[in-house]
Amino acid sequence: MRPIPIALILLVVIQVSSCKTAYQPQSIQYKDYRINSSQAKDSVLLSVLKPYSDSVNMSMNDVVGIAEKSLEKKTPEGTLGNFMADAFFTMANERFRTKVDVAFMNFGGIRLTQLPAGNVTRGKIFELMPFDNVLLLQKMKGTVLQQLLDHIAGRGGWPVAGITMQIKDKKAVNVLIGGKPLDPEATYTTANSDFIANGGDDAAMLRTIPQINIGYLMRDALFDYINKLKSQGKNITANEENRVTNAQ
16 A cells, blocks of 8 residues: 555645634633732742842842922923933943933833932832833934924924924924034934834834844833932922923
8 A cells, every 4th residue: 555645644634624614702701800908928939039039129128319399290391301311411422432412211111200309219210110111322414304304293202412403383493403404414423212213103204223132121221320429419409491392
């Protein structure tokens, strides 16, 4: 007897399989379960997790700095955004060892409306930036930077450092970078989050621009900036400086 070709066996299996009836759900029902402190606790599981939870809580309650005053999240400019943009601008210049012209922070990425005055814990910085966004650089022509600034203006203004601009008819006007008017033909080095650089928040104009990425978390940049301030005998603070204003 001649052996049956493997290809024929596979063909038969496929045909048989294709004859099976496919079932589709006619309806789907969901049920929500609310978990709160009134729920019964598993004492065994809690005992297993306790060493880890104690360690995390101790770390999160560690005071990393002192805020001289409450910093507020506002548009077109706020003190909390200025503090964060300054941190990214300063630490990008230091960590990437190159001259950075501009730093941005998308407004929606600021996850607290206020950083209260007084002791600032590690946990509070995690609340401020809970996501592991990476700080990276992009080199872009002035024409592309203008597109980004117009996008920022259309969103009502984002925190910036190294730049001043006004918003008129949802466009960026009177743009100054390092005190000089934006040059459409010049190349600028910008510090931004990987989220925005990859086109997040509708910043599509940035998607094709090469990125310089060293895996430096934006949250770590905040911690490093706070430590840098402390080494200089300074506390956490920022002022509104007319970086982004609405044109009259």
